[in-house]
Amino acid sequence: MFGRPTGKPTRQAFGEALVELGRRRPELVVLDGDLSKSTYTKSFAQEFPDRFFNVGIAEANMVGLAAGLASCGKLPVCASFAAFLMCKAFDQMRIGVNYAGLNVKFVGSHGGISIGEDGVSQMSVEDVALAQALPGFVVLVPADEHATRKVVAAALDHPGPAYIRVGRPKAPLVYDARPFDFAIGKAVTVREGRDLTIAANGLMVAAALAAADQLAAEGIEARVLDFACVKPLDRDAVQAAAEETGALVVAEEHLKAGGLGSAIAMALAETVPVPAEFVAIQDTYAESGEPEQLLRKYGLSPEAIVAAARRVLERKTAGAARVASRG
């Protein structure tokens, strides 16, 4: 995908990480809403049948159960499709879990439009906006299988509610098996550059790297930041990118409103306002199709990022020229 080698789907890496963590953490319990083969919680269910609850097709009850379990000292992970988990159980997350101060993790698989043929009802393009809206929630969108393992472990260590979005397709590799630093609240620099910054998460980090390769061929050096952690946002990384590169492109597989782009735009406005462009799904639903066809049609490709980079660099240059003429 995006001309890069792919690894496992991030949902599969999540399922494997869960088993690994389950061996070390007896308080870990997993709930799923009849999607355990798709979310890969089936692996946990096989190894820890007593700590796994398939609640049936009842997301609201699943999240309520998790609240009760957490209040008695368990560490519940609720898994479903991102669309169903965030949209059907939002109120239960809001009051039953979050307002109550309970430690529950939520994992939404099949995030974004790259699920492909199943179409709009199964696609989640609003989940990051909803999760971000919950006070204090941690929101995580890992790029590949290696990042997912880090993100899941960090989320379980975090003493409060967190939402993790994972995806259906085999994810293009950004990292390899070598150790890299990931911490909640910190962006990861995956490529250095001084001309502009591409901030991305999920699948779009690989697209950003592919775009950076294309730009480099033209002599433009793009910094690429992985915002696997959307919330709390690494404002220092945003400010440094603005100060040091003077222009940003944000790329995400989510609606333009309410996602990583919105968070970064706010951080820019409050720190160092520089030109920014947003590669995201416009104010629309997608449709059925092959994942790569969909990503291309709805503007989520390395080419779209390159085009946005050109636009933002023009604005950066024009801004510099305006400042110079005033001076």
Added chain:
Amino acid sequence: MPTPTVPAATLASLEERARQLRRHVIRMIAAAGSGHPGGSLSAAEIVTALYFHVMRHDPARPHWADRDRFVLSKGHGVPIVYAALAEAGYFPTGWLETLRKLGSPLQGHPSRRDCPGIEASTGSLGQGLSIAAGMALAGKLDGKDYRVFVLLGDGEIQEGQIWEAAMFAGHHRLDNLIAILDYNRYQLDDAVEAIVSLEPVADKWRAFGWDVEEIDGHDLAQVVPALERARAGTGRPVMIIAHTVKGKGVSFMENNNEFHGRAPTPEETEKALAELAVEAPSSAAGAAGE
């Protein structure tokens, strides 16, 4: 009807306790200037029986791992629970005057982060049965013998999540889970029967795998034995359908849905407190507690 097995002196003491909690409810809602008296008063005997006779709990150790849990799913009825928690010793009775005021631990609806003894944050109707089932499930996982009680409103069980939870608890035979339905027959807009009928409500819970018992929710000689039988365990989750009167104990509030969500005026408050006082001329214990 259950055979009364509770000593008369115990019943008399609990009856006075229920009146005392009702007086607290009237005073605190009047002081707050807002709140839900009707659904608080209808639950007075149920809450009294739980906190002062049936539940295993220790106000000095609100986080005791082996305590019975109580979840108020009909969160707007929380004044009666605050009254019980204060009288049981979870916090000073003086806190009751701060209900709904800025900075108070006594939020308008239950908040477990703010108030000792509150087990679940509720107020968005329909969530409490799932939370209670999760607590019951945790008890099973940990091999503990605590019980989880959850009080549901009648209008509240129109929520779909209630039936998701009912199906789950029935399937898993959560016999440590006891629900009580405060069947006072009114919801905010009108009579439940006029909006969306629950009937045949007992058959519905039986069909979901629950043991069901129907009682007069104001007769402690029925309330206490029903809760005790349920606490002892029947092999299934238990639903106690408590037939109640909204606004019970204050003549002009009874079956008067105007008092679903309105505070009494100063005159109404005085009248209500007078009615709640005269019924207990001989009980010094209740009066001394205030």
